[in-house]
Amino acid sequence: MQWRNSPDRYGHFSVILHWVVALTVYGMFGLGLWMVTLGYYDGWYHEAPEIHKSIGILLMITLVIRLAWRFLSKPPRALPGYSTFTRIAAAAGHALLYLLLFAIVISGYLISTADGKPISVFGWFEVPATLSDAGVQADLAGQIHLWLAWGVVIFSVLHALAALKHHFIDKDATLKRMLGKAS
Ligand code: HEM
Ligand code: HEM
Numbered sequence: 123m124q125w126r127n128s129p130d131r132y133g134h135f136s137v138i139l140h141w142v143v144a145l146t147v148y149g150m151f152g153l154g155l156w157m158v159t160l161g162y163y164d165g166w167y168h169e170a171p172e173i174h175k176s177i178g179i180l181l182m183i184t185l186v187i188r189l190a191w192r193f194l195s196k197p198p199r200a201l202p203g204y205s206t207f208t209r210i211a212a213a214a215g216h217a218l219l220y221l222l223l224f225a226i227v228i229s230g231y232l233i234s235t236a237d238g239k240p241i242s243v244f245g246w247f248e249v250p251a252t253l254s255d256a257g258v259q260a261d262l263a264g265q266i267h268l269w270l271a272w273g274v275v276i277f278s279v280l281h282a283l284a285a286l287k288h289h290f291i292d293k294d295a296t297l298k299r300m301l302g303k304a305s
Contacts, residue, residue: 126195131304133195139188140300143223144278146181150174151275154267175234176243182227189220201294201305215281222274229267236260 126133132140157170200209234241235251236259242248253259288296295305 127197129199130299131198132299132302134302135191136188136195136197137300137302139184139191143181143184143188146177146184147223147274147278150177150181151271153177154271172242175230175241178227178230178234179241179243179249182231185220185223185227198299198305201296203292203294212284215277215284219274219277219281222270222277226267226270226274229263229270232263233260233267236263 124131124133125135127136153170153174157166157174160167160170200212204212231241231249232253235249235254238251238254240248240250285297285300288294289298295303299305
């Protein structure tokens with residue numbers, strides 16, 4: 123098992139974090155869209171947002187760890203076959219994905235704490251409210267959150283299509299490396 127990244131491969135820690143975050147993001151997207159359609163008398167009306175917020179905070183913590191890990195253990199070098207355009211597009215695309223991920227969890231936090239109440243994470247611990255203004259904050263953050271959710275899903279699908287193009291058309295090791303194999 124190689125946990126750290128090396129110049130020619132992603133270590134298992136980065137690989138696991140990448141796929142856990144990807145699955146969580148798609149799950150949270152479905153959960154978010156579904157939970158806002160629930161009526162007051164639905165059994166999940168209170169429960170679903172609590173689950174969405176709890177997983178959201180755990181995702182936020184995971185993202186901080188993931189970004190810190192990127193500095194502690196440098197990601198592998200670009201593959202030698204990449205053009206300059208591919209290198210720049212990949213770096214810019216990854217930076218945008220990180221930006222969208224942080225923006226979506228922060229906007230979610232701001233919706234949830236707009237009334238000044240803390241977020242309880244599965245009853246294990248609480249995250250206090252910082253900015254709170256029950257007026258416009260919840261609505262504005264809610265709208266931004268929805269746009270960001272679509273943004274991260276659409277952009278990550280384009281990112282996945284690029285990875286599949288590298289795998290099936292260019293037949294290079296881009297996707298294999300994100301599955302924990304060396305290039
Ligand atoms: C990748 C992470 C996330 C995704 C993909 C996501 C996605 C969504 C989606 C699609 C909705 C429905 C929006 C609508 O139709 O108005 C939603 C609502 C919501 N999300 Fe998230 N969310 C994420 C993270 C978070 C986090 C971290 C929190 C809070 C800590 C949060 C709190 C909320 C709340 C409170 C709502 C309800 C908003 C309303 O009632 O209009 N979300 N989310
Ligand atoms: C919500 C879903 C996803 C998000 C947020 C996401 C995010 C990211 C980020 C931020 C990186 C850069 C990692 C780093 O070096 O720090 C990355 C790399 C990568 N992702 Fe994703 N990803 C998602 C889904 C997918 C899917 C579905 C696939 C494949 C079908 C995929 C394939 C890859 C590959 C192959 C790399 C390595 C690229 C390289 O070496 O240049 N990702 N992803």
